[in-house]
Amino acid sequence: MSTPAASHSLVGHIPDLRRYARSLTGDAWAADDLVQDTLERACDRWQLWSAGSDLRAWLFTLMHNLFVDGARRAMRQAGQRVDLDDVINDLPAPAESPEQTLDLQRCLLRLPPDQREVLLLVTLQDLRYEDVARITGVPIGTVMSRLSRARSRLRDLMEGGAPAAAARSPALRRLK
């Protein structure tokens, strides 16, 4: 997107942002709050967006930062000090979805947030691995390893084999 018209397509990105946020949070209200926060932050910082660069990637970067901030805040409020990777429990199940969607969404929510993000950016948004690395601010090797763990873990969760997943993922980090 290198045309001046890119700045006008912001509205066109909203459905994408909403869907991504919905899949990420599993909750329609939380998702729209996240989109709203993203748009407001974009509003505050649009001078920092270099015209001609990829507006979509920039918006997803803002949303990523807000999502991570929110996840950290939620953990602090819960009085826990844990690695992002370890936070998988007690996330709300989505309401009013067909059963299969419900399962998929519920299992997604049991992935650590950083793995869930990478998986959704790669599949749902079909973003290039390099773009995902830029958006999430990690090296591409980390993107690939998160993607790999997300795919394996989600598969196990969908097949009801969560304990097996843990047993087969000795690479899980613990930074305590």
Place this chain on the structure above:
Amino acid sequence: MKDSTFPMSEDPELHAYVDGRLDPLQHAAVEARLAADAALARQIHAWKAQRLALRELHAEVLEQPVPAHLLQAAQLLDRRSSRFSQWSRWGGMAASIALAFVLGWAGNMQWQERAVTVATGARATGQFVRQAAMAYAVYVPEVRHPVEVEAAQQQHLVQWLSKRLDRPLKLPTLTPSGYELVGGRLLPGDSGARAQFMYQNANGERITLYVGAVDGAAGKGMGETAFRFANEGGVASFYWVENGFGYAITGKLPRPAMLVLAEAVYRQI
């Protein structure tokens, strides 16, 4: 062998295969690997199925109309980031924006205000009540979507708008005057979010309460004002500012009836 540098599942080539990002030659090479390794093939096919399922996840959201407050936030950014506005690109939305501007302009031209002191900051409060009347004119006739969040979800409504306006809001009850809450919506203001609450009586007549920070009011000795009245084309508003926060109650009612409602709101807030 790739397997010596990556754990099998982190092999970028396999992910690129699942995500359909390989050229035909690389694609064929992976297919050959899969043909020779049944366990790997099972894993990769499961990943492909998973990708397809994820691609369908919440696809219905893409078809839903974008909530007005999100559209407005995006429009605000577009107005800021662009000196020239290419409304035509936005198709049908252009019409509603144009309408809002025409209403605002007409409001500017015809507005009669009484009892406005010629003080610094009066412009901001004048602007505030014009925006309240404009929001009234745009949303009160709306039949299908007069509000974003309905009164049935009152608790969520209050929490949501309090968060957006960055101050705890209280929803006044106007039931003694015969008005029940319909719901509310978020709107853009000069320097931040504004909220509009809509009430309706048994005859289907609607009034709105419009609230939000008044730009510059707090800093220019306009932190507090008395009740003021404005009337334009039969749309009447009582409005006031308290602690830099503006309130406007707007409706198509005679002045005494509006005053009763305004006092009821003032007492409860």
